[in-house]
Amino acid sequence: MFNVIIFGPPGSGKGTQSERIIEKYTLKHLSTGELLRVEKNSGSALGNQVASMIDHGELVPDELVQKMVEATVVKGKDSSGFIFDGFPRTTNQAKWLEDILHGIGSDTHVLLSLEVDEEELINRLTLRGIAAGRNDDKSRAVVENRLAVYQNQTMPVIEFYKKLGKYHRIDGMGSLDEVFGRICEVIDEKSLQ
Numbered sequence: 001m002f003n004v005i006i007f008g009p010p011g012s013g014k015g016t017q018s019e020r021i022i023e024k025y026t027l028k029h030l031s032t033g034e035l036l037r038v039e040k041n042s043g044s045a046l047g048n049q050v051a052s053m054i055d056h057g058e059l060v061p062d063e064l065v066q067k068m069v070e071a072t073v074v075k076g077k078d079s080s081g082f083i084f085d086g087f088p089r090t091t092n093q094a095k096w097l098e099d100i101l102h103g104i105g106s107d108t109h110v111l112l113s114l115e116v117d118e119e120e121l122i123n124r125l126t127l128r129g130i131a132a133g134r135n136d137d138k139s140r141a142v143v144e145n146r147l148a149v150y151q152n153q154t155m156p157v158i159e160f161y162k163k164l165g166k167y168h169r170i171d172g173m174g175s176l177d178e179v180f181g182r183i184c185e186v187i188d189e190k191s192l193q
């Protein structure tokens with residue numbers, strides 16, 4: 001198994017680049033944001049519980065997200081690997097992910113951290129708020145809250161993976177092709193090791 005974490009603030013291109021990565025490297029895509037939106041739109045009890053947290057740009061509790069991730073990882077344990085998109089978002093989630101992967105005899109191989117200027121992040125999310133129907137992109141206050149949540153709760157994950165020697169910075173500015181080219185260089189190098 002070859003497992004990649006794609007990491008970065010909202011609007012940095014995690015979901016966008018994941019689509020290209022899964023196509024080129026045939027990895028399984030695990031986006032916690034996507035799993036949560038499906039749950040929210042289904043109107044299930046869990047969906048109703050998380051709806052307002054997502055719409056306000058807050059993180060959903062670790063245990064809820066971990067339960068969803070565990071089910072997907074166990075189901076895909078015989079696959080060629082995962083791209084974890086938007087997960088882990090807290091140091092607790094990161095520790096938990098390492099344990100779960102070790103439990104199935106695997107590991108995370110690289111964390112790709114997409115780094116993008118704040119002004120550009122706000123610009124991209126505002127454009128998506130106009131073009132698509134995500135409530136969490138529509139209000140400037142919610143977008144700013146998501147960026148603050150990233151700074152306060154998610155950034156510490158970088159230190160965790162730096163200590164494991166798995167952190168790789170990716171310049172996330174520029175065209176989709178340029179960013180994808182930078183990502184492929186790192187994946188190619190890591191998957192050959």
Ligand code: B4P
Pocket residue numbers: 009010011012013014015016017032033034036053054055057058059060061062065085086087088089093124125127128136146172173174175176179
């Ligand atoms: P996510 O679905 O992960 O949403 P996101 O951070 O906004 O990133 P996304 O991947 O969708 O967007 P992208 O940057 O690709 O999370 C949503 C919410 O779910 C969270 O706020 C939280 O409430 C909850 N949640 C998810 N995971 C959780 C967890 N583990 N724990 C707790 N809660 C969790 O793209 C953004 C836009 O930029 C797109 O329109 C794209 O086209 C554009 N773009 C991308 N790259 C570009 C480029 N190079 N140039 C120009 N535009 C670009």
